[in-house]
Amino acid sequence: MTDDVWYGDDSEDAGRLVPLYVLVNGRTTPRNTGLDLATQVIALPADTFTLEPEYTRILDRCGDWISIAEIAAYSDRPLTVTKVLVDILLDHRYLAVGQPAQQTIGDRLLLETLLEGLQRL
Amino acid sequence: MTRTSVKVVVAGGFGTGKTTMVGSVSEIPPLTTEEVLTEASVGVDDLAGVERKTSTTVALDFGRITINADMVLYLFGTPGQDRFWFMWDELAQGAVGAVVLVDTRRLHSSFAAIDYFERRDIPFVAAVNMFYGQCVYDEVEIRAALKLKRAVPLVWCDARDRASAKAALVGLVQHALSQLPAPV
Numbered sequence: 001m002t003d004d005v006w007y008g009d010d011s012e013d014a015g016r017l018v019p020l021y022v023l024v025n026g027r028t029t030p031r032n033t034g035l036d037l038a039t040q041v042i043a044l045p046a047d048t049f050t051l052e053p054e055y056t057r058i059l060d061r062c063g064d065w066i067s068i069a070e071i072a073a074y075s076d077r078p079l080t081v082t083k084v085l086v087d088i089l090l091d092h093r094y095l096a097v098g099q100p101a102q103q104t105i106g107d108r109l110l111l112e113t114l115l116e117g118l119q120r121l
Numbered sequence: 122m123t124r125t126s127v128k129v130v131v132a133g134g135f136g137t138g139k140t141t142m143v144g145s146v147s148e149i150p151p152l153t154t155e156e157v158l159t160e161a162s163v164g165v166d167d168l169a170g171v172e173r174k175t176s177t178t179v180a181l182d183f184g185r186i187t188i189n190a191d192m193v194l195y196l197f198g199t200p201g202q203d204r205f206w207f208m209w210d211e212l213a214q215g216a217v218g219a220v221v222l223v224d225t226r227r228l229h230s231s232f233a234a235i236d237y238f239e240r241r242d243i244p245f246v247a248a249v250n251m252f253y254g255q256c257v258y259d260e261v262e263i264r265a266a267l268k269l270k271r272a273v274p275l276v277w278c279d280a281r282d283r284a285s286a287k288a289a290l291v292g293l294v295q296h297a298l299s300q301l302p303a304p305v
Contacts (some may be wrong), residue, residue, distance in 0.1 A: 040124045
């Protein structure tokens, strides 16, 4: 008999059945480097039949615009992993991407819109 | 159709009210997400007793404010521990600016945040959190103690109060606008 411990169905103790790096094929950074945690995505109509559950679970949350940070928080996955999963979904056109924050610096019109919006709150 | 994301960083030392402020203006209850750390923390985090643990996590609190049908503002609180600078870079990149919360009983705990945004030319306002009642120092004293440049606005706020937290954000965006080159 070895030291193997049977944790039963208590996944809390047994850890993840599939390590996170397997989910993302060992990728550690998204190819689309413009993605940041505030970038919003939305699901595109597509056949999701062949997708792994990890991916369909993300798509299920993307019926309306949602940020990568929110997806990570709701699905309880680390940010980096979520970012890579989203990136893969973007690559395969399951998701569309909004304008990332990086492209908004120094945009006067945008800042004015933001200011008006905050003052209206 | 597109959707624009705008970011504001809520920074400041440990216990200055960052999460409180995010929570008081956010339209959703503040969410927490995690970043996994592996080698970065070895030798820093005390893993005694949890030797099996091969990674540690940095928690990140954030909230959102819908500005209009096309624009959402995300507020990100910086991680409590100052050593997680790599997370600050991700948060600050592309941000409109930062609200640096200041607790007058522990001014030094906000130095690192002020220094961070100053060095990177990211617009920020210093927001003195009045959480513990009336502040005994005046603006001149606090500005001097924080070595704030004249252009940096200093606002008084109560991070628990929605209107007050909102005013700090308005102050930040006005400051960011004032930093833009004059329109031709």
